[in-house]
Amino acid sequence: MTRTLLETDGLTVRFGGHVAVDAVTCAFSAGQLTAIVGPNGAGKTTYFNLISGQIAATAGTVRLMGEDVTRTSVAERCRKGLGRAFQLTSLFPDLSVLENVRLVIQAHQRKGFGLFSMADSHVELTTRAMAVLDRVRLDTLKDQNVSELSHGNQRKLEVAMLIALDPMVYMFDEPTAGMSVDEAPVVLDLIAELKHDTDRTILLVEHKMDVIRTLADRIIVLHNGALAADGDPATVMASDVVQEAYMGRELTDV
Numbered sequence: 001m002t003r004t005l006l007e008t009d010g011l012t013v014r015f016g017g018h019v020a021v022d023a024v025t026c027a028f029s030a031g032q033l034t035a036i037v038g039p040n041g042a043g044k045t046t047y048f049n050l051i052s053g054q055i056a057a058t059a060g061t062v063r064l065m066g067e068d069v070t071r072t073s074v075a076e077r078c079r080k081g082l083g084r085a086f087q088l089t090s091l092f093p094d095l096s097v098l099e100n101v102r103l104v105i106q107a108h109q110r111k112g113f114g115l116f117s118m119a120d121s122h123v124e125l126t127t128r129a130m131a132v133l134d135r136v137r138l139d140t141l142k143d144q145n146v147s148e149l150s151h152g153n154q155r156k157l158e159v160a161m162l163i164a165l166d167p168m169v170y171m172f173d174e175p176t177a178g179m180s181v182d183e184a185p186v187v188l189d190l191i192a193e194l195k196h197d198t199d200r201t202i203l204l205v206e207h208k209m210d211v212i213r214t215l216a217d218r219i220i221v222l223h224n225g226a227l228a229a230d231g232d233p234a235t236v237m238a239s240d241v242v243q244e245a246y247m248g249r250e251l252t253d254v
């Protein structure tokens with residue numbers, strides 16, 4: 001039986017009179033990549049913000065590996081296994097590529113600073129950071145300042161920093177947004193590789209049809225904040241609700 005890693009139950013947020021996410025009940029299992037789609041303003045990013053804790057729910061619950069984390073801080077959810085990639089906002093531009101990854105690992109481990117452990121831990125941190133950089137093929141750029149990286153490499157670094165957190169739940173919000181046609185496949189390949197970790201689950205907010213086709217095992221559709229469809233990609237894409245919700249506008253073929 002597949003293990004449920006993340007569940008939202010009746011998850012709701014209201015902004016004034018506007019219900020941006022409307023009683024969304026959904027479970028996400030290990031070994032699955034779920035694409036979250038919907039027209040502009042459907043509530044996809046707000047749903048992500050509720051799951052990761054950036055905004056507080058008006059009603060409903062978020063459960064992470066069975067534990068209610070609805071009132072838990074962003075940092076604590078992260079420590080408990082929720083990993084979200086932000087569009088470059090989590091990078092330190094004036095530090096090197098290696099230092100960025102090392103900082104993430106260090107913060108996650110909350111390493112002590114005892115005199116004797118420091119040298120060892122520094123070597124160990126560097127080794128682990130290099131292993132992650134190797135995995136995303138940024139090892140040769142380890143000493144480069146992040147501000148000097150191409151946009152595509154900055155996005156790769158962002159994925160590296162997420163991998164360094166070793167989360168149970170990966171969350172990507174339009175991971176190839178703003179990338180050139182040349183740069184996007186590298187990040188998509190990285191996400192595809194993450195699917196090999198079959199004890200993890202991946203959530204992906206995405207507009208691009210080809211990305212969804214390549215990566216998704218399942219699609220959920222949000223419409224006016226509510227869950228409008230949920231199922232395997234072929235069935236959901238052919239459904240009336242998707243055809244009507246999009247009318248060929250926001251889902252883009254690239």
Ligand SMILES: Nc1ncnc2c1ncn2[C@@H]1O[C@H](COP(=O)(O)OP(=O)(O)OP(=O)(O)O)[C@@H](O)[C@H]1O
Binds near residue numbers: 020038043044045047
């Ligand atoms: N902090 C906020 N205060 C008020 N309204 C908000 C807030 N955040 C989001 N909304 C509203 O909630 C709705 C859902 O927005 P959201 O950004 O989640 O949609 P989305 O599906 O991610 O859209 P897009 O595909 O354009 O990114 C929109 O009507 C938006 O204007």
